[in-house]
Amino acid sequence: MSSKLLNLSRKSKTILVAIIDVLLMLVSLYLAISLRENSFVPLTHNYLLALLPIPFLTFILFKFFGVYRLITRYFDENSLIVIFKAISSVVIVWLSLLTFYQEQLVPRSVWIIFWFIAMTIFIPIRIMISKYFVRNNHSVIVKNVVIYGVGEAGKQLFSLLKNTKKYKVIAFIDDSNFIGSSLFGCRVYTPEQFKKYYFGIRITNLFNVIDSFFHKKIKVDQFFIAIPSATQEEITNISQYLAPFNLPIKILPKVEKFIDGKISLDKLQTLSISDLLYRKGVISHQDLLNSAIFQKNVLVTGAGGSIGRQLCLEIAKQKPKLLVLFELNEFALYQIQQQLKEFDVEIIAILGDIRNTIKLTNILKKRDIEIVFHAAAYKHVPLVEENPFEAIDNNILGSLSVVNASLTANIKKCILISTDKAVRPTNIMGATKRFAELIFQGFNALGKTKFSMVRFGNVLDSSGSVVPLFKQQIEAGGPITITHKDITRYFMTIPEAAELVIQASALAIGGEVFVLDMGESVKIIDLAKKMILLSGKDIEIKEIGLREGEKLYEELLIDGSGEKTQHPKITKAKEKSLSMSELENFIKQYQECMKDRNIKQLKQLLINSQTGYNER
Structure with a gap:
């Protein structure tokens, strides 16, 4: 079944997902009204009018925020953010339309319940679909990768890896102003933070308990170093930091090897032993x-x-x-x-x-x-x-x-x-x-x-x-x-x-x-x-x-x-x-x-x- 769905054309997949999304939003609103009224309500004239804008708003706003550009079988933090924005926009616009209508079609507090139910339904369903496809489609092997470097090269590499559909960037490592923030929906860690979350947080106090709840151990298959302007000494330091993870490491070469500053995946090189055995460069007289x-x-x-x-x-x-x-x-x-x-x-x-x-x-x-x-x-x-x-x-x-x-x-x-x-x-x-x-x-x-x-x-x-x-x-x-x-x-x-x-x-x-x-x-x-x-x-x-x-x-x-x-x-x-x-x-x-x-x-x-x- 999953292979048939995967083999559908892009257009067919989009139509199928759009229909499911509209139905889920309609169900969410109906359940919100029923919860507000403390019983399953019949679809009266007022309720039907309240439901009427939902299909149009769902399709237009989901398309606008790029929900249909998401790959269903790869659900990540970025997917969560997109769905959050799309559902919130549908609820806000729907509520705005109701305020212009002369009659009160539904209780005004329904919108809060509507938003909560929609989020509660959409996210688990997307996660289950993602896991179903990954589990049943053995031909699709996606590697979890981490990019070291959040500069322009790191951003370009992220886009290239995402387009291959063979890699899933799950995090960035850097020591800059980006620390603690998100880039393309992926968290940016300091080297020490990443090591802690990769190997697991040692529980020593209440803060650690809370921290470990929100940050589970990270599963990584490969590292990419994306700092082509780095000196040999900096590359060696990064290499020595990454070596204990015992995972394959690839690196972008020096910046002068790129044409017009653009990178490509065929430029990626396997880290060499000389990168780990750093010696200060020859002073050329x-x-x-x-x-x-x-x-x-x-x-x-x-x-x-x-x-x-x-x-x-x-x-x-x-x-x-x-x-x-x-x-x-x-x-x-x-x-x-x-x-x-x-x-x-x-x-x-x-x-x-x-x-x-x-x-x-x-x-x-x-x-x-x-x-x-x-x-x-x-x-x-x-x-x-x-x-x-x-x-x-x-x-x-x-x-x-x-x-x-x-x-x-x-x-x-x-x-x-x-x-x-x-x-x-x-x-x-x-x-x-x-x-x-x-x-x-x-x-x-x-x-x-x-x-x-x-x-x-x-x-x-x-x-x-x-x-x-x-x-x-x-x-x-x-x-x-x-x-x-x-x-x-x-x-x-x-x-x-x-x-x-x-x-x-x-x-x-x-x-x-x-x-x-x-x-x-x-x-x-x-x-x-x-x-x-x-x-x-x-x-x-x-x-x-x-x-x-x-x-x-x-x-x-x-x-x-x-x-x-x-x-x-x-x-x-x-x-x-x-x-x-x-x-x-x-x-x-x-x-x-x-x-x-x-x-x-x-x-x-x-x-x-x-x-x-x-x-x-």
């Missing part, structure tokens, strides 16, 4: 960015990797004269080449291996390269532990090749992208990156090229990081696997890391290890919990034990101290280096080790070569 990149010829090794790709994007923004992409992986090179087409910069994409010193040298000379960012490396700890000689070949001997090519081509600067795992390493990857640092430090004094290093921690969403892994595990239904409940890591966003690397390169005078401010370290189990909260799913977290070479925590400085630079997020570390003779001796041993392929010999060499390697 434009003078540093300009001096590092503007109108210069730049080459990036590993241009298709996570860090290399973002470096290329940030470099392109600073308008270099030429940007050369050097990458071993064909598809990764193609992807970054396509991404860079939007920039008015000359881009040259070259497939190549950093270990091919002759080819790299020729490119540096031919393209008159001034600065190299060396981002090519094997960095996935477990894979490198299983493939140690490939890591030596790429991370150590490959870095040596980049250094030799840079010296031969007389480029101005060469910047190594390093990692916090190079500090007192317990795995082969970290040890190889530390020796790459030693190579850059040792060769700094040999020619015109200034060799410097930039060291930082984990980058959110980079390949091999825990964030993509956790996302896959959540999508698969879990469990999320962590190696230890106490393990911590430093995190920053990829754009933040890339921009700081460029600014650090401008400060380089040769031989320094620049360390990026990573903020506070984050417990991996807390990261996992936050990602689960964002997903709105119930996912198990499983501890599987530390992997080979994995540390509980990472460090950024070997000696625990560093010098300030002119950039507040960049510290300069002066760390011990090897003499040129020591360096050359160890390099020869690594080259010999590659021939013998003896793992015990390799690990002993990593210890002997002053990398600080301590096998776990």
Whole structure:
């Protein structure tokens, strides 16, 4: 029966509802007269005249106030207000008409009873109809949603959600002058008020009893954040407030992404983990960015990797004269080449291996390269532990090749992208990156090229990081696997890391290890919990034990101290280096080790070569 009614045309539904409304108003007036007279009265001439205007007034005024625009199966506070206005208007106009009539058709006090009965009949009937349709029409799934933000974006989002008929906005959350009032028939709560009504009011006094009577626990399916002008810090604060509700959260992006200030539902994005792990944005020193990149010829090794790709994007923004992409992986090179087409910069994409010193040298000379960012490396700890000689070949001997090519081509600067795992390493990857640092430090004094290093921690969403892994595990239904409940890591966003690397390169005078401010370290189990909260799913977290070479925590400085630079997020570390003779001796041993392929010999060499390697 309900499906037949739902399938009626809009016009047919309106006619049906109008007929029912007229009948209900007529019944209400008749019952009001009967109550006033203390018995069911016969329909005499006077009573019929009193009833006569009701059908016309009901239809006209109900239509005027939008009663027939209400969706019958969705009865909310807004519907209640509309019906209240419509019934009150019918009663007032009807009473006004009676005062102009010469005879008193009904007792004058009837109008009060009439209004009360009409309200008493209409509201329960509408609620019952709504519940009937929702219960019997299983194809209609309506989500109760709450909008955080009562500004223009919040109002536009309300209208869009209402028109989809898939969402029912039941409340707004904000901290403004709207608090305690209603917007589109929905109450506006402060964050604290909403939390109280969502989780239930704790009864401690008479006021709480009254409050709990009028405000029952709120049922919510999803949150929408509608403050596109909010800063990242504000978004993080809101995200952290909403996270404990354990419900899906969507957010409108920054205001500049809207055309003509208009929003659309396809612009809504799922809240990202970086929104919960807030870090104050990078302070961009434009003078540093300009001096590092503007109108210069730049080459990036590993241009298709996570860090290399973002470096290329940030470099392109600073308008270099030429940007050369050097990458071993064909598809990764193609992807970054396509991404860079939007920039008015000359881009040259070259497939190549950093270990091919002759080819790299020729490119540096031919393209008159001034600065190299060396981002090519094997960095996935477990894979490198299983493939140690490939890591030596790429991370150590490959870095040596980049250094030799840079010296031969007389480029101005060469910047190594390093990692916090190079500090007192317990795995082969970290040890190889530390020796790459030693190579850059040792060769700094040999020619015109200034060799410097930039060291930082984990980058959110980079390949091999825990964030993509956790996302896959959540999508698969879990469990999320962590190696230890106490393990911590430093995190920053990829754009933040890339921009700081460029600014650090401008400060380089040769031989320094620049360390990026990573903020506070984050417990991996807390990261996992936050990602689960964002997903709105119930996912198990499983501890599987530390992997080979994995540390509980990472460090950024070997000696625990560093010098300030002119950039507040960049510290300069002066760390011990090897003499040129020591360096050359160890390099020869690594080259010999590659021939013998003896793992015990390799690990002993990593210890002997002053990398600080301590096998776990």
